[in-house]
Amino acid sequence: MAVALRRVITSAPTRKNHFSSSSSSTFSHLFSSSSKSIANASAAAEVIPGGGEDIIFTEEEEESSKPVVFPSVLQPRVVVYDGVCHLCHSGVKWVINADKHDKIKFCCLQSRAAEPYLRACGLDREDVLRRFLFVEGPGVYHQASTAALKVASYLPLPYSALSSLLILPTPLRDAVYDYVAENRYKWFGKDDDCIVLQEMEMLERFIDREEIVEKSRRKD
Known part of the structure; x- marks a missing residue:
């Protein structure tokens, strides 16, 4: 029943x-x-x-x-990010290489799998295009510079030491984050589809991998 x-x-x-x-x-x-x-x-x-x-x-x-x-099951420690952004993709690759214990998972903002995370956090896609989202666990999520430093806190040393920057005032940290985010396409470029399609070996860390693979098959 x-x-x-x-x-x-x-x-x-x-x-x-x-x-x-x-x-x-x-x-x-x-x-x-x-x-x-x-x-x-x-x-x-x-x-x-x-x-x-x-x-x-x-x-x-x-x-x-x-x-x-x-x-039905929303996973903890999920990064929802702009999957067509080259700078964002480079950041995801860096986290995957540093995260030896596979604590952090990822989801492209452009995928349907991102929708329940956005809805549960009361955000829309434009919010996450401006500031990426880290759903840390039940009842807690973060965006912008705080999200980046919270992700770093789950990485092994020396990377986790970056989380000590959380002591800096949030408006100051976010001002730097927002400036880079607003210019990221102009400085680093973008693709039409989630860039992870070009590096399929990363897919095991993505909660939307089935959707990404299906998109790849349709393109072929």
């Missing part, structure tokens, strides 16, 4: 870096589910008919004529 659990994320958080209380409780269940065996995490998500922005998470996939478009 597929009626074990239903929770609805009905509103965006009122301030960044924290989810709303209802979102937090939903995320706590979903993130804890991801630490169990995959066999026990067979939940599916569906768009509420006529519900607009709401999402329902259920433990099992229900029979429906509507396609399932969202994953």
Whole structure:
């Protein structure tokens, strides 16, 4: 029977870096589910008919004529970034090479798999185009310079030492971040599709890898 659990994320958080209380409780269940065996995490998500922005998470996939478009288990420590940006892609490669214990996962902003993370954080794609997103865990997310330094904190030494820069005032850090972000296409260039398609060996670290592979097949 597929009626074990239903929770609805009905509103965006009122301030960044924290989810709303209802979102937090939903995320706590979903993130804890991801630490169990995959066999026990067979939940599916569906768009509420006529519900607009709401999402329902259920433990099992229900029979429906509507396609399932969202994953049910939202993973911790996921970086959602501009997948067509050369500078962003270089940063992702650097993190993957430094992250020997595979703590950080990635998702291209341009993929459908990014949508539940954006919705749960109350963000849209334009927000993340300006400042990339790091979903650290249930109830916590970060953007811009804080996101970058939080990612660094999960890396082994000496890279984790970069997180000590969190003591600097956030407006100062973000001013530098925003200046580079606004000029990144002009300085470093961009592609039409997620650049990871050109380096498929990186895909094991991407939660949207199946979608990326399917795009690659369609292009071939």
